[in-house]
Amino acid sequence: MQMFEKEKDNSNEAQEQDKEGLFAGLKGQFAATKANVDRLSAEELQLTADIATEQQRWTAINQRLDELERTLAKR
Numbered sequence: 001m002q003m004f005e006k007e008k009d010n011s012n013e014a015q016e017q018d019k020e021g022l023f024a025g026l027k028g029q030f031a032a033t034k035a036n037v038d039r040l041s042a043e044e045l046q047l048t049a050d051i052a053t054e055q056q057r058w059t060a061i062n063q064r065l066d067e068l069e070r071t072l073a074k075r
Helices: 002-010 013-074
Strands: none
Touching: none
């Protein structure tokens, strides 16, 4: 985008219009890409939280199994 802005001084009217159209398209793509990155970052945070929750559940299950094994071993 910066390259296109620098070249504005050295072009004719038709080239200028083409560049402005391309520049507008690039801005739109950039905004869409940024929104997609933000959405994926939020999804990653949610999935990380889900993984942590599942790990806590497995830890609790393993602790309960250990307690049961100790109880059965005493018999």
